[in-house]
Amino acid sequence: MSLYQLSKLLYELNRDDTLKTRFRADPRDIVSGYTLSEEEREAILRPDIGLLYVLGVNGQILMHFAALCGIEWSDYLQRMRDGVKQHGPVRAGIYAMTTSVDEKISGA
Amino acid sequence: MSLYQLSKLLYELNRDDTLKTRFRADPRDIVSGYTLSEEEREAILRPDIGLLYVLGVNGQILMHFAALCGIEWSDYLQRMRDGVKQHGPVRAGIYAMTTSVDEKISGA
Amino acid sequence: MSLVFSGVCSHAPGITGRAARAPADQKDALYAVFDDMRARLHAARPDAVIVIAAEHFANFFMNNMPAYALGMSESYEGPIEDPEWLAIPKRKARGDLSLSQRLISEVQQTVDVAFCEEWRFDHGIMVPLHFLDPHNELIVIPANINCQGPPLTPLHRAWAFGEALRRAADAVPERIALVGTGGISHWPATPDSGRINEAWDRDFLDRWSRGDKDAMLAYTDTETYAEGGQGGFEIRTFIAAAAAAGGKGTVHHYQPIPIFAVGCTIGTLEIV
Amino acid sequence: MSLVFSGVCSHAPGITGRAARAPADQKDALYAVFDDMRARLHAARPDAVIVIAAEHFANFFMNNMPAYALGMSESYEGPIEDPEWLAIPKRKARGDLSLSQRLISEVQQTVDVAFCEEWRFDHGIMVPLHFLDPHNELIVIPANINCQGPPLTPLHRAWAFGEALRRAADAVPERIALVGTGGISHWPATPDSGRINEAWDRDFLDRWSRGDKDAMLAYTDTETYAEGGQGGFEIRTFIAAAAAAGGKGTVHHYQPIPIFAVGCTIGTLEIV
Ligand SMILES: [Fe+3]
Ligand SMILES: [Fe+3]
Numbered sequence: 001m002s003l004y005q006l007s008k009l010l011y012e013l014n015r016d017d018t019l020k021t022r023f024r025a026d027p028r029d030i031v032s033g034y035t036l037s038e039e040e041r042e043a044i045l046r047p048d049i050g051l052l053y054v055l056g057v058n059g060q061i062l063m064h065f066a067a068l069c070g071i072e073w074s075d076y077l078q079r080m081r082d083g084v085k086q087h088g089p090v091r092a093g094i095y096a097m098t099t100s101v102d103e104k105i106s107g108a
Numbered sequence: 109m110s111l112y113q114l115s116k117l118l119y120e121l122n123r124d125d126t127l128k129t130r131f132r133a134d135p136r137d138i139v140s141g142y143t144l145s146e147e148e149r150e151a152i153l154r155p156d157i158g159l160l161y162v163l164g165v166n167g168q169i170l171m172h173f174a175a176l177c178g179i180e181w182s183d184y185l186q187r188m189r190d191g192v193k194q195h196g197p198v199r200a201g202i203y204a205m206t207t208s209v210d211e212k213i214s215g216a
Numbered sequence: 217m218s219l220v221f222s223g224v225c226s227h228a229p230g231i232t233g234r235a236a237r238a239p240a241d242q243k244d245a246l247y248a249v250f251d252d253m254r255a256r257l258h259a260a261r262p263d264a265v266i267v268i269a270a271e272h273f274a275n276f277f278m279n280n281m282p283a284y285a286l287g288m289s290e291s292y293e294g295p296i297e298d299p300e301w302l303a304i305p306k307r308k309a310r311g312d313l314s315l316s317q318r319l320i321s322e323v324q325q326t327v328d329v330a331f332c333e334e335w336r337f338d339h340g341i342m343v344p345l346h347f348l349d350p351h352n353e354l355i356v357i358p359a360n361i362n363c364q365g366p367p368l369t370p371l372h373r374a375w376a377f378g379e380a381l382r383r384a385a386d387a388v389p390e391r392i393a394l395v396g397t398g399g400i401s402h403w404p405a406t407p408d409s410g411r412i413n414e415a416w417d418r419d420f421l422d423r424w425s426r427g428d429k430d431a432m433l434a435y436t437d438t439e440t441y442a443e444g445g446q447g448g449f450e451i452r453t454f455i456a457a458a459a460a461a462g463g464k465g466t467v468h469h470y471q472p473i474p475i476f477a478v479g480c481t482i483g484t485l486e487i488v
Numbered sequence: 489m490s491l492v493f494s495g496v497c498s499h500a501p502g503i504t505g506r507a508a509r510a511p512a513d514q515k516d517a518l519y520a521v522f523d524d525m526r527a528r529l530h531a532a533r534p535d536a537v538i539v540i541a542a543e544h545f546a547n548f549f550m551n552n553m554p555a556y557a558l559g560m561s562e563s564y565e566g567p568i569e570d571p572e573w574l575a576i577p578k579r580k581a582r583g584d585l586s587l588s589q590r591l592i593s594e595v596q597q598t599v600d601v602a603f604c605e606e607w608r609f610d611h612g613i614m615v616p617l618h619f620l621d622p623h624n625e626l627i628v629i630p631a632n633i634n635c636q637g638p639p640l641t642p643l644h645r646a647w648a649f650g651e652a653l654r655r656a657a658d659a660v661p662e663r664i665a666l667v668g669t670g671g672i673s674h675w676p677a678t679p680d681s682g683r684i685n686e687a688w689d690r691d692f693l694d695r696w697s698r699g700d701k702d703a704m705l706a707y708t709d710t711e712t713y714a715e716g717g718q719g720g721f722e723i724r725t726f727i728a729a730a731a732a733a734g735g736k737g738t739v740h741h742y743q744p745i746p747i748f749a750v751g752c753t754i755g756t757l758e759i760v
Contacts, residue, residue: 004550008549058636058637059676059678064569073506077679081679095718
């Protein structure tokens with residue numbers, strides 16, 4: 001259930017410019033409005049893109065959060081690979097990884 | 109189109125306790141977040157339940173806004189009748205009136 | 217395992233919220249038949265009850281208005297209304313995520329149902345639950361048919377939805393009950409609140425009791441609006457319950473109560 | 489009047505957003521065929537174009553995820569993404585409320601489509617429009633098939649959706665064009681981004697070109713996920729476009745471009 005809440009936070013953040021501004025100003029305040037585990041909360045606040053991926057956040061939501069955090073595309077992909085290296089395989093959702101962590105498929 | 113925006117404001121207000129608190133504190137600020145005509149804006153701020161009904165707001169949304177404004181049930185029904193007397197028949201939406209303005213059907 | 221119960225009832229918020237303003241004998245008679253319905257429902261020993269509602273802009277709005285929706289969560293909260301206004305205290309109802317997923321996957325084979333990982337119950341579900349599950353024991357799967365914002369789904373699709381729910385209920389190991397809830401004629405929350413077309417209601421209930429599919433699907437929305445008001449669009453929930461059951465219906469109660477804004481109705485259907 | 493055009497194309501955000509990072513000859517070849525498709529589309533003189541997308545949590549989320557949706561507004565804005573990230577400037581696309589209402593009412597006879605009085609286009613619609621309607625001239629009716637959040641709608645319902653759109657298009661006086669847009673195999677926005685299963689893609693496009701309904705509907709989601717990735721679920725949009733057209737398809741372009749994260753595809757269908 002809390003993957004749903006975690007994903008919803010990122011979904012709403014992606015859609016809403018006012019929320020983005022408020023998130024930049026006080027991320028802890030925004031995050032407190034969602035029922036998250038400690039690990040999920042920390043993954044957002046750090047931000048730990050790799051851990052968010054491992055927690056099961058859909059890449060179609062996650063890639064925009066990465067862009068919001070100023071993370072460039074190739075770096076975004078690399079952080080997911082590093083996340084799997086560090087935290088192990090994807091735990092939930094439909095986005096399990098199918099290539100090896102050292103493979104750079106798109107050249108990116 | 110702006111009946112959609114007007115209805116959306118009331119829909120969101122009905123669902124969201126934080127928005128209710130903010131609306132009570134500064135209704136103009138909340139209303140400014142929606143693309144409304146001057147007449148719609150004023151109908152919300154006054155509040156003019158009868159005019160909101162005539163503008164086409166669905167009663168299933170409007171009755172909760174009336175309750176939020178502290179308007180009792182029979183008074184809510186009477187204000188809609190008065191609205192039709194004052195502003196003429198319902199202009200949009202599916203909630204046109206089918207009885208006369210002086211008829212109190214439910215005894216309310 | 218199978219569908220073990222199918223019934224229908226009214227859900228008008230006045231039934232609880234304005235209870236003190238109705239003639240006491242009429243209110244008491246209605247509440248007594250709700251008690252009977254609760255006994256019938258629990259006697260069927262359901263593992264879960266699907267409530268087919270026609271909710272009123274509590275969860276669904278014209279930004280994304282599904283014709284059909286099913287809840288897919290472990291729990292649901294309600295009422296979304298002020299508990300004092302509705303005179304029903306807040307509760308957290310139990311859901312069943314796995315059961316929802318299995319039902320939705322089967323329904324989707326024929327009916328394009330939206331799924332909802334959250335859902336806050338409005339009076340459309342809370343009033344029935346208040347009477348049918350006073351101790352908050354049942355597992356609830358909320359279902360919805362858009363009866364509020366046009367363009368509305370055609371009646372024959374409401375029938376198809378009922379059939380799909382039946383097929384889905386028969387395909388899972390759980391014992392499934394179903395309650396359809398809506399008005400027949402009524403003009404809720406408008407200046408016409410309290411208007412009730414008893415003749416039109418009785419004619420509809422006659423078609424419904426006979427299980428006469430063609431007669432139930434013969435209404436146009438224009439007719440329904442003229443004779444039954446915008447609240448009459450909610451006949452879709454009764455039609456879906458009939459389609460799910462497949463048998464004849466029995467009307468246990470019908471009584472117009474203007475301050476409740478509806479002809480208060482309770483019925484059950486034979487599962488065939 | 490009738491359906492006057494049906495085609496398909498890719499919509500990956502890299503096509504515009506990471507254009508400079510692709511091999512120039514591959515990018516140029518793709519862009520040239522997009523230009524051809526634009527010429528074909530405009531030559532059909534459509535009054536409106538339905539874009540069947542598979543949007544990516546821009547408007548639809550698991551709180552209320554419709555299997556099928558259609559826009560019902562006078563205008564739509566996009567992209568919802570950062571315009572610099574996508575390299576597509578913001579625009580307000582024209583809609584047609586009345587046309588939407590008529591199409592939705594007809595589609596609802598067989599497919600339970602959600603309607604949306606607002607809709608913000610993501611790359612799934614903006615990338616096609618960027619190439620097919622660079623001057624923002626067309627009237628657009630957005631359509632969506634949920635290809636993101638399971639449980640996903642079965643492929644045979646995607647076919648039914650295409651048939652329903654065809655019936656609706658044939659029933660209105662306007663000339664209607666249709667563009668289905670999705671990936672075939674791809675693993676977008678994951679560490680596997682850039683993986684493309686060319687053999688699987690070519691096999692799908694072969695079935696699609698032959699207009700072979702049974703072969704197109706033969707995939708299970710498990711197979712598609714294994715061979716085509718989660719992006720492969722978007723074959724639903726190609727299937728709907730084929731169902732609407734009813735004839736054989738021609739693939740004008742197919743070229744895997746890993747930095748665009750998809751086998752870039754452009755095709756048109758014979759309307760029969
Ligand atoms: Fe109702
Ligand atoms: Fe896509």
